[in-house]
Amino acid sequence: MTATSRLERVLNSGRFAVTAELNPPDSADPESVYERAIVLAEVCDGINATDASGAHVHMSSVGVCALLTRAGYEPVMQVSCRDRNRIAVQGDLLGAAAMGVRNVLCLTGDGVETGDHPDAKPVFDLDSVTLLKTARSMCEQSRFMSGRELDVPPRFFLGAAANPFVPPLEFRPHRLAKKVRAGADFIQTQFCFDVPLLQQFMQAVRDLGLAEKVFILAGVGPIRSARAGEWMRTNVPGVHIPDAVIARLNGVPTDRQAAEGKRLCVEIIQQVREIPGVSGVHVMAYRQEETVAEIIHEAGLLPRAGRGRRGREQTRRVVATSFHTR
């Protein structure tokens, strides 16, 4: 349990960190994970493996992380409270640590009603804050929630989410403070399309003295078209896209809207980089891993410190085996 997370090292060294989201496949083939991971690995410091985001079933984050660590990649395992109670969640955390997962993002999770199984039973035994505190006590007190002792505790760099863009806006920085008190080391925010709102939020975060206690990565992503933007803001929970953004995309012909959306994302990265207290960006784009890599390149965030020769060799070996055994 000695190896620390690369993401943690990058953030502690003061470098601007980049994480990216891997959209888990609807497939039982490990290759479908690796073909996406290969694109992202060279352009970021940590790959987020989502946990049935939007309450849609995909390959589990534990499964994706097992494949990623096996190939020498650095995953950020997302854990949501929607589908598992405290017994299952703690067991998964231990298993993940044993497989080499060092970063965990604690989430409440989207409601089942927003997904493809709206008739499912929502669990929500814990919430993001109590999950953080539980993971923290497993690491530091070496205990389960029940008080029972662990033989060997995990060592996690713990993260949480924040949404500075939706009401109650005034409460949002205080909710972040709660997550920091519960044990968060880093924060990844919801999509930022409204930089002034993020500036306002960060001002409050600095005033509460949180900027020194937690690393904040601003969530960013491209919008494929004005129509996709409209769809996102009505269908994706918690996404705020100002009218000006939609108008800007509508201002160019349909075939150039994707490029404009990408340019806008690059501009937002450059703007959030200037905000004091923002330590990195988290790039999300649904099933557009290549676009994510291009955005990170165009925003001038390359090269990322590599995983070293050993890591690359390990990747080649594992990925090649997986292709071979199909």
Place this chain on the structure above:
Amino acid sequence: MLRLHGHPRLLESAYRCSRRMFLPFRRWMIPGSMVERVFVVLERTLKGVAFDCRMCGECVLHRAGMTCPMSCPKEMRNGPCGGVAPDGSCEVASETECVWLRAWERSREMRFHGNAILHVLPPLNHRLQDGSAWINEISGVAGQEPAGWAE
């Protein structure tokens, strides 16, 4: 009854008075007793009408702006999730407003327990469901931190 919601200070005083009133009788306020049965009926009726009470048995009204967070579809007790729409509506039940919007506003009006909304609350003890929150609070079984959280 529902109009009471607009008066968090009044509700907060009612909470404080009741607590002071019940404390001297704490030796009779035991979970599982006959007294609890009476309390359960009263709470179900009164808090049901006033707060849409779900009888979780661990009442946190005074820590959430005198607004019950259990009507949240995710039963969020530590603040709003990130799925609130920009207009303040709930991600799950889009026709209703997120309970935490009111909870936050009302907590700012409260005089004594307003800042309790900033504290980290432990997860629910599901064994207390359908019991009396008053009995659980006075006897000390409610709001206990999990043993593993102790530092």
